[in-house]
Amino acid sequence: MNKKNIDTILVRGGLTRSNFDETSEALFLNSGYVYESAEQAEASFKQEIDHYVYSRYGNPTVEMFQNRLALLEGAQSCFATATGMAAVFASLACFLKKGDRIVASEALFSSCHYIINDILPRYGIEAVFVFGNDKADWEQALSKPTQAVFLETPSNPLLEVLDIRMIADLAHQAGARVVVDNVFATPILQKPLELGADIVVYSTTKHIDGQGRCLGGAILCSQEFIDEHLLAFMRHTGPSMSPFNAWVMLKGLETLRLRVEAQSHAAHKIAEFLQSQKKILKTRYPALPTHPQHQLAMQQMSMGSTLISFDYDGDKAQVFRFLNRLQVIDISNNLGDTKSLITHPPTTTHKRLEEEIRLRLGILPNSVRLSVGLEDVQDLCDDLAQAMN
Numbered sequence: 001m002n003k004k005n006i007d008t009i010l011v012r013g014g015l016t017r018s019n020f021d022e023t024s025e026a027l028f029l030n031s032g033y034v035y036e037s038a039e040q041a042e043a044s045f046k047q048e049i050d051h052y053v054y055s056r057y058g059n060p061t062v063e064m065f066q067n068r069l070a071l072l073e074g075a076q077s078c079f080a081t082a083t084g085m086a087a088v089f090a091s092l093a094c095f096l097k098k099g100d101r102i103v104a105s106e107a108l109f110s111s112c113h114y115i116i117n118d119i120l121p122r123y124g125i126e127a128v129f130v131f132g133n134d135k136a137d138w139e140q141a142l143s144k145p146t147q148a149v150f151l152e153t154p155s156n157p158l159l160e161v162l163d164i165r166m167i168a169d170l171a172h173q174a175g176a177r178v179v180v181d182n183v184f185a186t187p188i189l190q191k192p193l194e195l196g197a198d199i200v201v202y203s204t205t206k207h208i209d210g211q212g213r214c215l216g217g218a219i220l221c222s223q224e225f226i227d228e229h230l231l232a233f234m235r236h237t238g239p240s241m242s243p244f245n246a247w248v249m250l251k252g253l254e255t256l257r258l259r260v261e262a263q264s265h266a267a268h269k270i271a272e273f274l275q276s277q278k279k280i281l282k283t284r285y286p287a288l289p290t291h292p293q294h295q296l297a298m299q300q301m302s303m304g305s306t307l308i309s310f311d312y313d314g315d316k317a318q319v320f321r322f323l324n325r326l327q328v329i330d331i332s333n334n335l336g337d338t339k340s341l342i343t344h345p346p347t348t349t350h351k352r353l354e355e356e357i358r359l360r361l362g363i364l365p366n367s368v369r370l371s372v373g374l375e376d377v378q379d380l381c382d383d384l385a386q387a388m389n
């Protein structure tokens with residue numbers, strides 16, 4: 001299939017039909033497989049024949065989802081996982097070992113921060129964090145041999161944008177594989193592999209389902225990385241995606257571009273509206289010229305994303321009153337949904353970070369993150385305005 005025909009890939013990529021000739025992707029909700037003979041079972045385990053063995057290793061519905069997402073991303077291969085965090089952990093734990101070193105950006109989703117800062121060092125892996133986009137800081141951090149670089153751009157929750165190409169070049173000189181958490185940008189708005197990343201991870205819970213139903217994750221990488229590292233790790237530790245969730249995600253992919261583009265258009269308008277409001281001290285949205293990395297963002301991403309963050313004029317109590325007065329937008333820590341969702345990161349998603357790190361990242365007591373859905377833009381602006389006043 002032509003790489004450029006994204007809409008066709010989203011609807012048909014990876015589709016295999018059973019001998020019932022069904023139109024829609026079949027849901028193979030089964031854990032195991034049967035063999036015609038003991039000899040066939042033996043041959044399957046020896047991988048002499050192509051036969052599913054167990055759904056922890058492979059399942060036809062999960063495979064359709066993996067193949068469709070790989071075509072979309074332009075990756076050789078994909079492994080689907082139970083959640084986004086399973087994808088983040090497996091992408092690193094499958095190849096890092098005692099004595100290795102990982103360099104990561106400091107502006108991370110707090111569970112990613114926990115994996116790198118708390119879990120990996122327990123296994124003898126040194127973790128070094130870099131704050132911001134400054135080339136000299138990344139050069140310094142990558143002046144020693146390093147096995148992994150992990151980053152998220154735009155970052156959760158403040159939408160800081162990192163230069164994937166610049167960091168990937170420095171990482172490769174230090175001998176590292178580059179893992180990019182592309183959840184905020186989605187495979188529609190940003191292609192990290194084309195910018196030098198080696199591995200892309202997703203929480204498919206977010207935009208790929210995008211309708212608040214299922215948890216899921218995915219790791220996109222080379223076939224070699226799967227064969228040499230990931231497959232054995234996934235098989236033996238077991239964080240695989242359920243076939244049911246893969247089936248929901250396949251349906252989510254069909255409308256992914258339509259949703260992400262419509263939600264990003266709406267987010268851009270709402271970011272402009274927020275910027276004009278007295279009660280909003282600072283609005284961060286990559287497609288606004290006031291964003292500190294606006295130019296870089298527009299080189300790396302085709303739109304500003306479905307997310308906005310802003311600082312509200314008031315203390316924590318006043319921010320809470322603002323959130324509680326919203327009537328259309330729901331208070332929720334999820335994101336990328338068709339329903340607009342708002343959260344107060346310092347008391348929810350980023351509560352676990354030490355206050356010193358939070359403040360250095362700019363997550364203040366009055367910082368708010370808004371995920372823009374598919375509702376009418378004017379209804380959303382009206383809702384925000386009535387809650388402010």
Ligand SMILES: *Cc1c(COP(=O)(O)O)cnc(C)c1O
Nearest residue numbers: 083084085109156183203205216
């Ligand atoms: C939500 C999120 C994750 C974790 O995904 P789950 O599916 O909730 O496990 C990882 N990274 C980022 C940037 C996220 O927003």
